[in-house]
Amino acid sequence: MAAIAKMLSRASGFEIEANTLRAILIFCGAGLLFSLLMLSYGIDLSPGFF
Template sequence: MTALAQAFSRVFLSTSDQFDDLKTIALFCGAGLLVSLPLMLTYGVDLSPGFF
């Protein structure tokens, strides 16, 4: 969690680059993929307590 927090702070605090807007968009797209990929991989799989 600390590494994620540091990565977010580095991306949002870097103001010397002209591509700040693109970095922000790429960060949110990456976060969306990070959330949606596991959901897509488990689609149709019964994840009830009996599975474990």
């Protein structure tokens, strides 16, 4: 995790810590899991739904 944070820090020019990266990945993973669960229960999220 620290190696990925260092690589992103060098590439972007912003200081990114491993804990910050871990929190971002957890929230993204939770959002993806929620989206997949909603799709598996048959809730239609297509543009026609809105």
